Amino acid sequence: MNPKSKISIHELTKVFYKKHNSVTALENISIDIEEGEFVCLVGPSGCGKTTLLRIVAGLENQSSGGFRIQKSSMDRPNQSMVFQERGILPWLTVAENAAFGLNMRHLPKAQVKERTDYFLNKVGLTKFAHMYPKELSGGMKQRVSIARAFANDPEILLMDEPFGALDEQNRHILQEELLSIWAETKKTVLFITHSIDEALYLSDRVLLMSAQPGKITAEIKIDLPRPRKLEDIRSNPEMADVFLSIWQHLQTEVQGSRL
Amino acid sequence: MKDLKNPVETEKQEWRKRQNQQRLKTGLTIFSPVFLLLIWEILSRSGLIDARFFPPPTAIVSTFIELLTSGQLFHHINISLFRIFAGFLLGVIPGIILGLCMGLYAPIRHFLSPLIMALMPIPTLALLPIILIIFGIGEVSKVVTIAGSVFFPVVINTVAGVISIDSIYLDVAKNYGASRRDFFLKIALPGSLPVMLEGIQMGQAIALLTIVAAEMMGARSGIGYLIWTSYSAFLLKEMFVGLILISFFGYIFSLLLRWLQRKLIPWR
Numbered sequence: 323m324n325p326k327s328k329i330s331i332h333e334l335t336k337v338f339y340k341k342h343n344s345v346t347a348l349e350n351i352s353i354d355i356e357e358g359e360f361v362c363l364v365g366p367s368g369c370g371k372t373t374l375l376r377i378v379a380g381l382e383n384q385s386s387g388g389f390r391i392q393k394s395s396m397d398r399p400n401q402s403m404v405f406q407e408r409g410i411l412p413w414l415t416v417a418e419n420a421a422f423g424l425n426m427r428h429l430p431k432a433q434v435k436e437r438t439d440y441f442l443n444k445v446g447l448t449k450f451a452h453m454y455p456k457e458l459s460g461g462m463k464q465r466v467s468i469a470r471a472f473a474n475d476p477e478i479l480l481m482d483e484p485f486g487a488l489d490e491q492n493r494h495i496l497q498e499e500l501l502s503i504w505a506e507t508k509k510t511v512l513f514i515t516h517s518i519d520e521a522l523y524l525s526d527r528v529l530l531m532s533a534q535p536g537k538i539t540a541e542i543k544i545d546l547p548r549p550r551k552l553e554d555i556r557s558n559p560e561m562a563d564v565f566l567s568i569w570q571h572l573q574t575e576v577q578g579s580r581l
Numbered sequence: 582m583k584d585l586k587n588p589v590e591t592e593k594q595e596w597r598k599r600q601n602q603q604r605l606k607t608g609l610t611i612f613s614p615v616f617l618l619l620i621w622e623i624l625s626r627s628g629l630i631d632a633r634f635f636p637p638p639t640a641i642v643s644t645f646i647e648l649l650t651s652g653q654l655f656h657h658i659n660i661s662l663f664r665i666f667a668g669f670l671l672g673v674i675p676g677i678i679l680g681l682c683m684g685l686y687a688p689i690r691h692f693l694s695p696l697i698m699a700l701m702p703i704p705t706l707a708l709l710p711i712i713l714i715i716f717g718i719g720e721v722s723k724v725v726t727i728a729g730s731v732f733f734p735v736v737i738n739t740v741a742g743v744i745s746i747d748s749i750y751l752d753v754a755k756n757y758g759a760s761r762r763d764f765f766l767k768i769a770l771p772g773s774l775p776v777m778l779e780g781i782q783m784g785q786a787i788a789l790l791t792i793v794a795a796e797m798m799g800a801r802s803g804i805g806y807l808i809w810t811s812y813s814a815f816l817l818k819e820m821f822v823g824l825i826l827i828s829f830f831g832y833i834f835s836l837l838l839r840w841l842q843r844k845l846i847p848w849r
Binding site: 379403405408425455474 | 756758768846
């Protein structure tokens, strides 16, 4: 375990136990993530990547091993999660949703409003602040989710396939917006996706996972200058190779699980 | 192949057709009660049905006006409305609180649900003798009877409402560090509200059924009493006035609750 890293996960194992039958969802996962680093976790569905994220998010307990998030300030929550679609509360307005984390910490009203307004503006939802989620499109809902997580100003951000349900165009717009807010706030991000394009576009480092038991099988550094353009990544021959090798890895994983 | 026509013109005709159909539907809805009353009036006046048992609607209306101007109707209406409102609140408020607790805390749910399941099928009216023994023949026993019958649908729907809350909302609350109190007020209460209000809607209908029957059995006033005594004295016009009042209040209450629903769950 590297004492300087922002997130260190150390030999973390998760077993799901049912009567006479146990499944090892995660086996000896060790990851170190630097301060300000954007890391994508890529793997086939069912490889346990969501379970890993939920453990770090405090929503589930590991069976053995552990993880540590380095604190920079006592006022900051450890982590905030951007959930998959449906992650915003339908009975709260856009502004109330974005302020949810701050309100749960019972911060002063003025401070809550200031921070919420700032991030709603960042994601372009100021005009929709008083609407309910039912009136929003899928992309707008995920913007609310992103604003809520950033407004909470956590030590680290966890993202569980936040753009998985969006169409290609909207997904790319949200990825761009996310990167621009991230560049400004310099948060440490652990991001789950099964889209290789998304991982290459967003991350500093890609971690590949295999299924049953879930393990980290490879690590790929993405040393591209920022701000990035999707077109540049697509036309970069080196990235094409990376894409292909990740693709082949996922193919064999999926094939393997079908046998 | 169809004749080539102006596409806008074609759609315009289609639209007109749909408009006419809509108007026809509205017309039918208004027409059916008017039609029934008209048939009743004619049959009763012409002697085809016995006017002693089925007095013509116009005669019922004039009896209604007589009772209203003499003031005795107000007395019955007031007392019935008081019993309904008091009983309704006494049933709904504990029903919501207990329902939320049962929905949120599994041990409470497992402990209490057999009791509720056992008591629920017993009509509160069947318990009226016991209620009269415990609470006497005064107002309290009527209010308790209503409360008892409203309580069950509200509890059961509130529990169902809490359990039906999407687990992702619970995750969100936990991830953002919601306290127990915030969890109760910001997640469980609003999350279960739509299903809970359906239970309250049901409770309202049951309250009306119960009040009439309870007043028939053990009361000296109220709409149910009016219906029963009028029938006993063969004053059937007065009896019909009572029946119409019940129908009227049932309609008003459901309108009120629907309005409340829109106010309380604007996110739907």
